[in-house]
Amino acid sequence: MTVAPPTAKEGTGGRPVPPSGWLAWVTSTDHKRIGVLTIATSLVLFLVMGTFALTMRAQLAQPEQHLVSTELYNQLFTIHGSGMIYMVVTPFAIGMGVYLVPLQIGAPGIAIPRLTLLGYWLYALGALVMLAGFATPGGAHADGWFSYPPMADSVHSPGAGSDLWIAGVFLATTGTIVMGWAVLWTGLRKRTHGMTMLRLPVFSWSMIATCLMVIGAFPALLAALGLLAVGRANPAIFEANVWNIGYQHLFWFYGHPVVYVMFFPYLAAVSEVLAVFSGRRFFGYRGTVLSLLVFAGLSMSVWGHHMFATGQATNDYYSLTSIALLVPAGVEYFAMIGTILGGRLRLGPPMLFALAFIPQFLIGGLTGIMLGTPVIDYHVTDSYFVVAHLHYVLFAGSAFGLFAAVYFWFPKVTGVMLGDRAGRLHFWLLVIGTNVTFLPMFALGYLGMPRRVSAYASFEGFGWLNLLSSVGAAFLAASVLVFAVNVLWTLRRRTLGSAERAPDDPWGGHTLEWATTSPPPRLNFTPDHPVPPVTSFAPLLDQRQRREEGAAAGDGSRP
């Protein structure tokens, strides 16, 4: 059975523009263009935020260094953290959903496409507003990515930089919520014929769980920012402790689920890569889907573990739910390992990143359980142990999933293959850099180095571990440079017509996006490339297996 192609798009009667012109891009309601805009914007911001991180690591490489002032250092770590979370890893994840979910479910477009485009613009403008803080006389915001009052009020953090931070994060988060609604509605209500909910690919399921968290938790950040804005207008508000703690509740009600928003899509991208590069159907599909939903539900209940040290949260409850996260996480790990066991592994760049994700994210996850235990948290709270943990989750974990996704879907998005040798060099430099940078931070935190200090004295004994960490950061910079050159060089060669053309399905993919051309046409599927029959969550694998069985039966019937 094949599915009829979708209806043609409506006539618009607007000004004619060339498809590759800038006006066609900035006003396009094509989900693929909005997805590419979102992903490209977040990658550019990733480079900016990485530069801030390198400056900080240079400052901390030796004791008592003053490469940048304390004030600028505070701005750098604030905008680095805010940028990576609000403007890079979260939007990239949602951007992947905007691009891939309609393709994976066989739809010609995304739900509410104009609002999705508005979501992108709010995000992009929000990022600019936040960065514009550096151009103000007092500099950018300097109170960390969670910006607790009273430190963040107008008495302790005067200047327009903090106000711009609030405005920028508010705009970007609003945009992310809008895009989240679009992806959720698309997955739930735009599926093609045969694509039942229990035939959705793992990545699309992960986006449904992710977007449920976006619509459930992200409005709390808007409320927190609103409270902070009111408090900056009238600082007397934060003289009452109830609003200081209230802000923390509002913030972390968003702040913990966002970690899973920055994790699920990358975990699912890794799952897709593991299955394809193992030549096997994803193992434990239904268990994984259920665990994603339970995981997402539990993630809404653990925010108070960020507030253990305040003494004003119900520690028993938050500790219990935090440790319960191990169960769905275990199911997902079991499924990933079950998928590769016994498979015929192909170690291309996407698979290398996916394989490294497994142990590295495990380190981040297990140290998270340690931090979810109050007795340990009291010892290491606000230390470099926390910095190491969150970077193992978001960089050693999510960023490896991000790069696995980039190498995996780059041929589909651009129509050309990304350089393989440079990809492998990028991978090894990134593995070395990640572990040399972030592993020593666990020891630094355990030894008592507080986070967010711009310098430390030589007698404190933090010197060689910090130097090691900074050497690792140099490896990270080299790896990202290799990646950037690889992408730009490949795109340049595509323009010149000398890049290696990508076939429709270069990897032997399992899901519907590999059934269409690379890159896909405006409405995703055409009569030449129709939506194939959807018989499971891996319809293309089914199709190949049917062909092989048919061929084998044909061979067997010969005399």
Next chain:
Amino acid sequence: MKRHLSVLVVAGWGLLNGVLLAVLAVYGESAMVFWLWGGVVVLLELAAVAVLASSRLGPDQHVRYRVPDRAAGAVVPAAFGFLLVALAFVYGAWLLALAGPLLLVAVALAVRGTTAREE
């Protein structure tokens, strides 16, 4: 049951939040937390109602789609209008005098259905 699985996912996930909230009530927390999380549970159930209404009005799986494209030209002026509204918080209400006309332009473009037409 299978036809309404999408509704069940959203409603069930909201309900899971409600159960976890009920457990928190046993342990005790500040009133604000119950308002916050309780409000989210209500929001999620409203989303489930919207999915239910949509799935009653249309098929669960589609073979024909509408791909709306009209009025996309309104998006960029609208986004810049919202940007000015946000900046008014930083630099003063006078920026609303610029944001208002820009948002009106966006509304006019939306009503006219203006968009860039790819050739």
